[in-house]
Structures are given as structure tokens and as C-alpha cells.
Amino acid sequence: MPRRMPAALRVVAIVASCLAFTAALAAAPDERFVVLVTLDGVRVQELFGGMDPVIADAPAEQSGIYDMAVTRPRWWRETPEARREALMPFFWKTLAPAGLVLGNPTLACPVTVKNEQWFSYPGYSEMMTGEPQAEVTSNDLVRYPHRTVLEHARESLGLGYHEVAQIGSWDGLKYAASSRDGAFFMNGGHDPVPTELSTPAIDQYVDLRRQVQQFWEETSSDVLTWRIAREYLQKNRPRVLWLGLGQSDDWAHARRYDLVLDYLHIADSLLADLWQTLQSMEPYRGRTTLIVTTDHGRGRTPADWAEHDFGIAGSEDIWIAIIGPDTPATGEARDCAGVTQGTVAATMLQHLGLDWKQFNPEAAAPVPGSLRANP
Numbered sequence: 001m002p003r004r005m006p007a008a009l010r011v012v013a014i015v016a017s018c019l020a021f022t023a024a025l026a027a028a029p030d031e032r033f034v035v036l037v038t039l040d041g042v043r044v045q046e047l048f049g050g051m052d053p054v055i056a057d058a059p060a061e062q063s064g065i066y067d068m069a070v071t072r073p074r075w076w077r078e079t080p081e082a083r084r085e086a087l088m089p090f091f092w093k094t095l096a097p098a099g100l101v102l103g104n105p106t107l108a109c110p111v112t113v114k115n116e117q118w119f120s121y122p123g124y125s126e127m128m129t130g131e132p133q134a135e136v137t138s139n140d141l142v143r144y145p146h147r148t149v150l151e152h153a154r155e156s157l158g159l160g161y162h163e164v165a166q167i168g169s170w171d172g173l174k175y176a177a178s179s180r181d182g183a184f185f186m187n188g189g190h191d192p193v194p195t196e197l198s199t200p201a202i203d204q205y206v207d208l209r210r211q212v213q214q215f216w217e218e219t220s221s222d223v224l225t226w227r228i229a230r231e232y233l234q235k236n237r238p239r240v241l242w243l244g245l246g247q248s249d250d251w252a253h254a255r256r257y258d259l260v261l262d263y264l265h266i267a268d269s270l271l272a273d274l275w276q277t278l279q280s281m282e283p284y285r286g287r288t289t290l291i292v293t294t295d296h297g298r299g300r301t302p303a304d305w306a307e308h309d310f311g312i313a314g315s316e317d318i319w320i321a322i323i324g325p326d327t328p329a330t331g332e333a334r335d336c337a338g339v340t341q342g343t344v345a346a347t348m349l350q351h352l353g354l355d356w357k358q359f360n361p362e363a364a365a366p367v368p369g370s371l372r373a374n375p
């Protein structure tokens with residue numbers, strides 16, 4: 001049986017252990033966190049211009065708008081700026097002015113997919129590895145041997161299993177996230193969360209995911225995916241998180257332009273909730289870079305806006321937004337041709353303070369101008 005410590009020493013020991021606990025919780029001022037959010041198949045037309053007149057004015061069988069008397073007053077405004085602010089108010093009134101947004105074709109700032117597939121898995125693979133991977137030519141749920149930026153970040157920073165996390169509404173993201181099973185915490189569209197990383201609320205959301213019906217059976221509700229991610233953030237404090245949302249692509253493939261617009265407004269509120277959550281808690285407040293992007297665009301015409309694939313013009317057009325303590329508040333970028341999807345990997349590493357060339361010297365360079373000159 002251990003000998004009892006004198007009372008005075010016990011106080012010293014308690015104070016010392018409290019201090020050690022506080023130190024372990026508090027991040028160093030220069031410690032950095034990165035959250036990547038992907039919104040599947042969101043076109044530049046809606047992101048930069050809100051409700052697209054080309055689709056809005058198309059016959060109902062091409063737009064799929066169920067009731068124009070509901071949709072037009074909800075989302076139509078006279079200018080592209082007013083339309084995009086109505087559709088995504090957090091993105092345009094908070095995120096963009098305080099950060100950097102690339103991809104507006106009207107500002108000579110195209111951002112493009114470099115792979116020659118123009119659909120999801122090849123796009124996510126290009127983001128995760130920094131360059132197109134020629135053998136990724138389908139959305140099949142298989143792993144490829146390419147090491148990803150998430151694996152590299154975990155190894156380089158010496159992070160625990162739970163400190164790098166991928167949480168998404170589609171299983172394909174889990175395969176694109178890593179070259180091997182179990183490389184870090186990965187959660188597919190319907191996976192439970194292991195007890196030691198879960199909370200009662202997470203278990204409830206996982207249950208709801210099975211019951212809330214989706215348009216396509218391989219995906220799950222983005223709202224529930226976000227709720228799981230929020231709980232995961234609060235409990236496990238990952239250093240790097242990839243949150244993958246996908247209902248934008250689902251409603252577009254279903255050719256329901258009204259639901260695409262309604263969804264983008266919801267997705268914007270999830271981004272607002274995410275940013276507010278990060279800024280309201282340690283260690284994320286003031287130390288976290290948020291990167292938001294998409295895996296591919298879609299067609300530009302009333303006939304093909306619902307689809308995307310190599311050869312459907314517009315499917316290669318994507319966009320990237322960055323906000324965080326090390327990114328200047330320059331707003332919308334102009335004249336930035338040459339930025340490709342692979343930039344996501346190097347940009348994530350740059351914001352974690354890591355050298356992206358050590359990850360993959362062939363990777364696309366970080367987004368130009370995304371790092372403040374003198375942080």
C-alpha cells in the first residue's frame with residue numbers, strides 16, 4: 001500500500017498535475033490544424049453566381065424544377081452577386097471576405113481538374129496525392145497504393161490514429177483517403193464509430209443514418225455526417241480532418257435543380273456551423289485553416305448540367321476557398337490560370353507547417369497567395 005503523502009505535498013502534486021493537464025490541452029500558439037471540406041460536384045456557376053439563368057430558364061423537364069413559383073422567389077435575384085449571397089450567405093459574407101477564393105471564370109481565374117476522368121474518385125485521388133493517378137478510372141470501392149497527404153501528415157507530425165480523421169457520406173472517400181486500411185480514423189457512409197472514439201450522440205446519428213432515406217442507397221445524409229464530425233471534433237480533437245459531403249451531386253444526378261439550390265443553402269449553414277464550432281473551442285480557435293473545394297464540375301447546358309464526365313464541357317471547372325490564420329484576406333482571386341486540383345495536398349501541408357516536396361515532389365504547388373508573407 002502506498003505511503004500517504006503529507007497534506008502540503010498533496011496540494012503541490014495536485015497543482016502540478018493540473019498544470020500538466022492544462023499544458024497538454026493547450027496547443028502552442030504556432031500549432032496548426034487543417035479541416036478540408038469537399039462538396040461533391042458543385043459547379044462554378046452556382047458557387048459564383050447563385051441560381052444559374054441558363055438552367056432557370058430551361059424547360060422544366062431539363063431543369064427538373066418542380067415548382068418555379070417556389071424556387072424563383074427563393075433564389076432568383078437580379079445580379080450574380082445578390083444571387084450567390086442569397087444562396088450561400090456564410091460563404092460569401094464571412095468566408096470569402098476573410099479568406100481567398102479561386103475559380104471564378106469571369107475573373108480569369110479558372111481552377112481545373114487535371115485528371116482525364118472528371119468524376120469523383122479520380123478527383124479525390126488527385127486532391128489526396130497531389131497529382132492525377134492514371135490507374136484511377138472508376139468509382140469502384142478499391143484502394144490504390146498511392147500514399148496520401150493524410151498518411152503523410154500523420155507520419156510527419158507523429159500523430160495518433162484518432163488525430164487524423166476522414167468522415168464522409170460516401171464510402172469512396174474512405175478509399176481515396178489512404179493507401180491502406182487502418183492508416184487513421186476513416187468513417188464511410190454507414191460505418192459505426194468505435195466505442196473509444198464515439199459518444200452517445202454519435203451512436204444516435206449513426207443509427208439515424210440507416211433510417212434517413214437517401215436518393216442513392218450508397219450515400220448517407222450530409223447533415224448527419226456533419227453532426228458526427230462535429231461530435232468527433234469535440235471529443236477527439238483531430239489535427240487534420242477531411243469532411244466529405246455529397247448530396248449536391250445526388251440531387252444534380254436526379255436532375256432536380258430546385259433541390260440542388262436548396263441543398264447548397266443547407267451546406268452553407270453547415271460550413272457556418274463548422275467555422276463557428278472551430279472558433280469557439282480550443283485548440284482550434286485562431287489556429288485552424290479551413291479549405292473548401294469540390295471534386296469536379298458538371299455540364300454547362302440545360303441538356304447536360306446534371307451530368308459530368310470526361311468530354312462534358314464544364315466538368316473540369318472547380319473552385320477552392322481557404323480561410324485561416326495564415327491566409328491573407330484577399331477575397332476573390334483574379335488572373336490565376338494554371339491552378340489544378342492537386343494543389344489541395346500541398347496547400348494542406350503548407351498550412352500544417354510541412355514541406356510538401358517531401359511528400360511528393362511531383363505534386364501541384366500550394367495555392368498561390370494562400371500563405372501570408374509574414375505570418
Ligand SMILES: [Zn+2]
Nearest residue numbers: 041249253308
Ligand atoms: Zn457524380
